[in-house]
Amino acid sequence: MQIGDLSRETGVNIETIRYYERSGVLPPPARQDNGRRVYDAADVRRLGFIRHARDLGFDLQSVQTLLALQEQPQASCADASRIAQAQLDEVERRIARLQNLQLELSRMVTECRKGVVAECRVIEALSTPLS
Template sequence: MQIGDLSKRSGVHVETIRYYERVGILPQPARQANGRRRYDEADARRLGFVRHARELGFDLSSIRALLALQERPEASCESASRIAQDQLDAVESRIARLLRLRGELSRMVAECGRGRVSECRVIEALAAGETRTR
């Protein structure tokens, strides 16, 4: 299949596919006589793996490590589990930060009298750099 077909099939933009090739996430594809890239099912599966990993928030270095592990099916999955645990820890940390942000924004909105800007609690809090944790 050609790059456009791979893009449609995988939901990954053509430029992203080319980028993944440049950085070594996808192998360089075979070329037709006219120079066009030619992909096979293994490329489509690998791109699907990468797309799903990106959707879960894995960075490219983690994906590269997971792909290397995938090529060694007899190896222990301890490294894969550690990579996934690190990602889970990062997600939990982001959730905690977002919950604090939500609380702060809720407080700012609740304290706003919706009068004039000169008396606006949202503007005051932002200008003062206030942060309170609930």
């Protein structure tokens, strides 16, 4: 299985796969005689894991820790749990922040009477420091 097949199977961009290898989150694969990378089913699983963790907002550093943990089934999963909890906290902070933005933006938009800039609530709201 070549890099293109792995890309198609996981939906991960070829350049991104090579980038993951460079950053150490994917192990350097075997090579064919012509120098092309060869992957197997384990790489598909590993890349799926990475993709899923990235989608959940984990950074590559955390992904690498989680992957290392996954490969030691007898280790304590306290670290994994701690990383996930930290990520959950972060997600909740982001949600709260975005909900504030949502409120402010929707006020701006609904109060805009589509007139001229001089009376525009959007522009005015941006010009006014937050109370």
